[in-house]
């Protein structure tokens with residue numbers, strides 16, 4: 001996990017693609033989330049277990065987030081690091097190592113979860129507890145910045161030639177490693193990184209919207225992003241009466257991002273209106289839809305029973321996830337073997353790049369033909 005310098009390695013993918021985003025973000029407060037706190041707790045546990053493995057002093061961290069899953073993930077992480085150590089001659093392992101990247105990026109520091117070094121090899125491992133975004137190791141600028149920082153620290157002591165970077169993301173079953181020669185990393189730093197970092201630090205360069213906008217603090221109010229999203233409305237729907245299949249394909253590709261963006265705008269505007277008194281012209285606050293509920297369940301049960309109604313309780317199995325958490329993965333598999341099924345999901349239209357295999361829906365084709373014929 002990176003520290004929070006203006007140009008933090010963890011946000012490098014964003015500020016390298018949209019350099020002025022780093023300065024623009026400063027105008028918006030950073031919000032701490034439950035997910036981030038959980039990630040911090042998981043990292044602390046990983047650090048503790050790795051230090052124990054290395055026979056270093058460490059006190060087990062306490063956290064409300066810790067559960068079987070976190071315990072298992074951190075064990076797996078430590079096993080992974082242990083495996084990597086066997087690949088490096090006389091390995092030295094650094095845990096939660098602070099790295100100075102200022103030679104390339106002004107004021108930038110980072111903290112690598114684990115660095116293994118030995119002979120001419122340097123291996124950096126980053127633990128990701130998040131599930132939201134699948135993180136790739138290949139050309140991952142955060143990891144490349146860590147690698148540059150690690151070289152600053154270690155290249156004088158070791159004659160490093162090859163650098164490997166691993167992402168260990170257990171809750172997405174994602175473990176990937178990418179290796180490259182030191183020269184290639186330095187070339188990237190010289191030819192690509194340095195100039196973009198300079199622009200980002202100065203708040204210069206071009207605003208460029210893309211998938212990296214998702215976690216940008218400026219995202220909701222960013223004009224470049226809004227223009228990108230509204231481009232659809234302006235261009236794709238400009239000349240009715242009928243849009244072509246190609247235009248529909250274009251729109252389909254934009255829908256997930258459009259929905260996300262629209263929801264973020266709605267959440268921002270709602271929060272401003274409800275909690276901060278902001279008035280949006282043409283809009284008002286009303287009471288949302290609400291459902292009836294019992295004021296006091298005990299009293300209701302007592303009254304219903306004394307009136308002669310006895311069949312008033314619903315006994316339900318806990319959810320599959322809760323059961324798995326309760327039993328632990330192994331017992332869950334042993335005890336309930338053969339009793340869990342996964343029915344086929346509802347056919348869903350996704351981009352061709354999606355990793356799931358495609359399914360064939362002949363009946364849908366017939367229906368579609370029928371509908372188009374009727375019209």
Ligand code: SF4
Nearest residue numbers: 018021213216219222
């Ligand atoms: S929302 Fe996107 S385009 Fe706008 S500043 Fe942030 S990264 Fe750049």
